Amino acid sequence: MEKILFLSHTEENGHLSPHALETLTAASRIAAGLGGELLVGLYGGSTGDAVQQVSGKTYTIEEKIFAVSRYATDAAAAEAICRAAGATIVVAPGTSRTMRYLSGVAARLDGKVDTHITGLSTEGGLMLHRWYYRQRMRAEIRRSDRPWFIAVESGIFEKFVGTGGTVESVSVVIDDKLLRTSVQGFKSPVTGEQTIRPDADTLFVAGAGWTKKQADGQTHTDNAADLILDFLKKSGASLGSSKSLVDLKGEGQSVLPFMTHLNQVGQTGSTPRHPKGLATCCHGEEPHVVGWRFITERRAINLDPNCGWAQGKADVLYVADAFAVIEEINKLLG
Amino acid sequence: MSLTIVVCGSLVPDPLQSLIPMPTPDGFGLKNEMMLPHVLDPWAAHALYEAANLAKKVNGKVYLVSLGLKAKLQQSMMTIAQKVPFELVAVDASHSGFSDSSAVADALAAAINSIAGLDKSSLLIFGGWESASRAAGTTMQIVGEKLGIVDQFQGVDEILLNSDGSFQVLERVEGGTHQVSVCSGPPAVLGWATGNLPEPPNNPQVGMLNMRIVMPAIQQAKPATIKDQALTFHNVEVPAQRRQTKIVKDTPVPEIAREIVEWLRL
Numbered sequence: 304m305e306k307i308l309f310l311s312h313t314e315e316n317g318h319l320s321p322h323a324l325e326t327l328t329a330a331s332r333i334a335a336g337l338g339g340e341l342l343v344g345l346y347g348g349s350t351g352d353a354v355q356q357v358s359g360k361t362y363t364i365e366e367k368i369f370a371v372s373r374y375a376t377d378a379a380a381a382e383a384i385c386r387a388a389g390a391t392i393v394v395a396p397g398t399s400r401t402m403r404y405l406s407g408v409a410a411r412l413d414g415k416v417d418t419h420i421t422g423l424s425t426e427g428g429l430m431l432h433r434w435y436y437r438q439r440m441r442a443e444i445r446r447s448d449r450p451w452f453i454a455v456e457s458g459i460f461e462k463f464v465g466t467g468g469t470v471e472s473v474s475v476v477i478d479d480k481l482l483r484t485s486v487q488g489f490k491s492p493v494t495g496e497q498t499i500r501p502d503a504d505t506l507f508v509a510g511a512g513w514t515k516k517q518a519d520g521q522t523h524t525d526n527a528a529d530l531i532l533d534f535l536k537k538s539g540a541s542l543g544s545s546k547s548l549v550d551l552k553g554e555g556q557s558v559l560p561f562m563t564h565l566n567q568v569g570q571t572g573s574t575p576r577h578p579k580g581l582a583t584c585c586h587g588e589e590p591h592v593v594g595w596r597f598i599t600e601r602r603a604i605n606l607d608p609n610c611g612w613a614q615g616k617a618d619v620l621y622v623a624d625a626f627a628v629i630e631e632i633n634k635l636l637g
Numbered sequence: 638m639s640l641t642i643v644v645c646g647s648l649v650p651d652p653l654q655s656l657i658p659m660p661t662p663d664g665f666g667l668k669n670e671m672m673l674p675h676v677l678d679p680w681a682a683h684a685l686y687e688a689a690n691l692a693k694k695v696n697g698k699v700y701l702v703s704l705g706l707k708a709k710l711q712q713s714m715m716t717i718a719q720k721v722p723f724e725l726v727a728v729d730a731s732h733s734g735f736s737d738s739s740a741v742a743d744a745l746a747a748a749i750n751s752i753a754g755l756d757k758s759s760l761l762i763f764g765g766w767e768s769a770s771r772a773a774g775t776t777m778q779i780v781g782e783k784l785g786i787v788d789q790f791q792g793v794d795e796i797l798l799n800s801d802g803s804f805q806v807l808e809r810v811e812g813g814t815h816q817v818s819v820c821s822g823p824p825a826v827l828g829w830a831t832g833n834l835p836e837p838p839n840n841p842q843v844g845m846l847n848m849r850i851v852m853p854a855i856q857q858a859k860p861a862t863i864k865d866q867a868l869t870f871h872n873v874e875v876p877a878q879r880r881q882t883k884i885v886k887d888t889p890v891p892e893i894a895r896e897i898v899e900w901l902r903l
């Protein structure tokens with residue numbers, strides 16, 4: 304019988320994140336579909352509150368040392384829990400913290416790993432859905448090797464509602480060799496506005512056109528920056544960028560001061576998940592648009608009626624000056 | 638402090654090409670795969686530029702360990718070798734995205750271990766945090782494990798060396814922020830995101846120097862078997878994503894703005 308272990312770190316507040324709870328739903332579906340046993344593994348600075356959010360046998364590791372996100376200690380905790388549970392399938396949320404170590408722990412246990420899982424089915428055995436070539440093509444995969452480590456994407460399953468777990472605490476020895484890295488804290492790349500909002504309804508993408516010469520032969524970067532920030536403030540949208548726009552900074556050109564590589568969407572950027580996306584001054588080339596894979600409704604504003612968005616990549620293309628349209632939108636949003 | 642920086646970086650088809658999956662006798666592959674122009678995997682390329690920049694500061698040495706089919710390595714290295722100075726260690730195996738990361742990592746770790754005189758106490762292993770082919774973000778960690786390195790960082794945008802041999806790393810975490818960590822010194826594994834450096838211009842002189850080692854390295858590349866019989870692919874397909882784009886032209890700006898606001902508020 305398969306032993307399916309849901310494995311997660313707790314958050315700073317001792318709870319599980321929404322992403323973790325969604326992943327627990329995925330794990331419970333796998334267990335139900337395969338007729339396997341569902342087990343839970345939690346580690347962090349504290350786990351008591353998180354135990355209330357799950358159900359069933361719950362292996363825990365709780366100590367201050369595990370409050371921070373660090374490869375060596377996270378891997379040690381995860382390895383100890385996986386061994387204690389004797390898991391054959393380990394299902395974890397694909398957070399940055401988990402992604403840092405999960406494949407390393409799979410290697411320690413002589414297992415295999417698959418990440419960025421966007422769907423699954425259990426008929427005829429476990430089948431996972433994931434994308435290859437950076438969201439270019441979707442595949443369904445099966446493995447006969449165990450243990451099988453799986454990192455699940457957010458926004459796919461509903462949150463699990465638990466009745467409280469039965470705790471079995473696991474011990475792990477942490478020697479100094481695992482503490483050579485110390486976590487200092489967090490840093491926003493730019494001071495001021497937080498522009499990346501994963502929970503926003505809308506993704507607003509700015510392209511290099513905002514910094515290009517306009518009809519009057521001049522660039523209007525300051526005005527572009529004001530219009531975009533005003534729009535973000537009024538709409539609550541998350542800010543994305545094309546590669547060309549963020550690369551301008553490296554080339555020392557006039558740029559939007561709040562834009563960094565973290566905003567970049569696409570092949571070598573992120574693939575955010577939002578119900579709506581509005582592209583402005585962005586040509587809609589394929590390496591950019593692959594980052595829109597999980598944006599449901601797509602609209603674009605571009606001066607060029609033949610831009611990439613017109614080629615079946617957006618639902619609506621407004622052939623217009625984005626400066627004028629966004630200014631007007633900002634007025635309407637009040 | 639002197640450093641040896643080993644960059645793991647493979648080849649991927651140029652992202653500007655259209656990629657069509659296709660069953661082959663050897664599992665899934667891409668249509669006309671051998672004809673597609675290839676480039677150094679973008680995030681691994683950033684790792685290479687950051688490695689060269691760091692090596693320059695500390696008088697260090699950069700190795701590029703690249704796993705790919707010989708013919709493609711040979712073509713792609715003509716350009717890659719012109720970017721920054723490095724010594725190539727080549728492994729002859731499929732660079733397809735449909736391979737498994739553990740077998741690839743084993744081959745990479747073996748290639749790293751074969752570098753003569755490698756001193757782990759001054760070793761940094763760089764690579765991309767995710768490939769543009771398998772796009773899994775799982776290989777570098779396994780390479781680290783195989784080499785016994787437990788100080789690992791992913792989504793790295795910056796490394797700063799301190800005078801005492803320690804270094805600070807910025808890693809991407811959720812919500813557009815960086816986690817700041819300090820590691821007491823090498824060895825460590827760093828999976829790079831974009832970093833801070835622009836792509837270096839082609840430098841034919843660097844290219845000539847690199848090519849003296851690149852060509853023999855490719856000729857001597859050891860073949861590696863990376864096929865995983867226990868992994869099977871089903872229904873690999875490019876989804877029919879074409880939308881019926883409505884093109885709104887010659888429409889007054891206030892009307893467009895009203896329509897967009899209505900849509901945003903739905």
Ligand SMILES: Cc1cc2nc3c(=O)[nH]c(=O)nc-3n(C[C@H](O)[C@H](O)[C@H](O)COP(=O)(O)OP(=O)(O)OC[C@H]3O[C@@H](n4cnc5c(N)ncnc54)[C@H](O)[C@@H]3O)c2cc1C
Nearest residue numbers: 510511512545546547569570571572584585586591606625
């Ligand atoms: C290996 C590789 C990886 C890549 N990865 C990525 C990636 O991750 N993300 C990404 O975005 N790109 C990526 N690219 C680059 C991609 O191919 C394009 O070059 C890039 O997306 C173009 O950015 P852009 O549309 O902002 O700029 P441009 O192509 O310069 O387009 C600017 C647009 O602005 C429009 N415009 C100008 N003024 C106005 C105005 N007033 N109102 C309305 N429209 C206006 C113009 O009509 C034009 O369409 C990658 C390329 C390669 C080779």
